[in-house]
Amino acid sequence: MPFDPDNKIVQLCAEGMNHEGEPEKACQFFQRAWAEAITPFEKFVAAHYVARQQPSVADKLKWDETALRLALLEETETSREAYPSLYLNVGKGYEDLRDFDRAREHYQLAQSFADRLPDEGYGKMIRSGIRNGLERTKDPLERR
Structure with missing residues (x-):
């Protein structure tokens, strides 16, 4: 980015x-x-x-949500490239607060923008974080 x-x-x-x-x-x-x-x-x-x-965690989530909200307002290529990481951070905040439904929602949003990530290094790290977050927040019945 x-x-x-x-x-x-x-x-x-x-x-x-x-x-x-x-x-x-x-x-x-x-x-x-x-x-x-x-x-x-x-x-x-x-x-x-x-x-x-x-x-x-609550304070971090507040600032992560602020960063995401502002990036969504900017609507530039640079801010769009940050969406996967920003949604991942917000998802992790909700997960850490044990709000798994909201966490999963944000991990899914991160996944929806993952095509904007580079194929190497940073992109692989963010994709891995998204995958792991989605796995951790699966409904227990889906894990079987």
């Missing part, structure tokens, strides 16, 4: 990733990115990274 390395919000998020071993410092960069983001694209990118630093 191409991101403009000259975009200030992308730069702040990249700097935050460089400090993820120092969660408080990373969070400062991600929160600053969120505060300075202007476009839906910048806001969805910042929200995605803010989500990664949340102390609870």
Whole structure:
């Protein structure tokens, strides 16, 4: 997924990733990115990274849902390429909160956009996450 390395919000998020071993410092960069983001694209990118630093599953899910909602507003090729990952993150949040029906719904939505993923590396990782999420959230009667 191409991101403009000259975009200030992308730069702040990249700097935050460089400090993820120092969660408080990373969070400062991600929160600053969120505060300075202007476009839906910048806001969805910042929200995605803010989500990664949340102390609870419920808080992470809230930010993951925000990132998804903003990406859906953007409607660019770059944001569309993020849909599978964003739906996967939301699905995992619902699964962790034991809302398996909503989790499965989001995993299915992630699957519906999986054709946008590259065939290597990142794409394989996201497809695997989707497959595993769908398997974990199957109705027990379907597992037989």
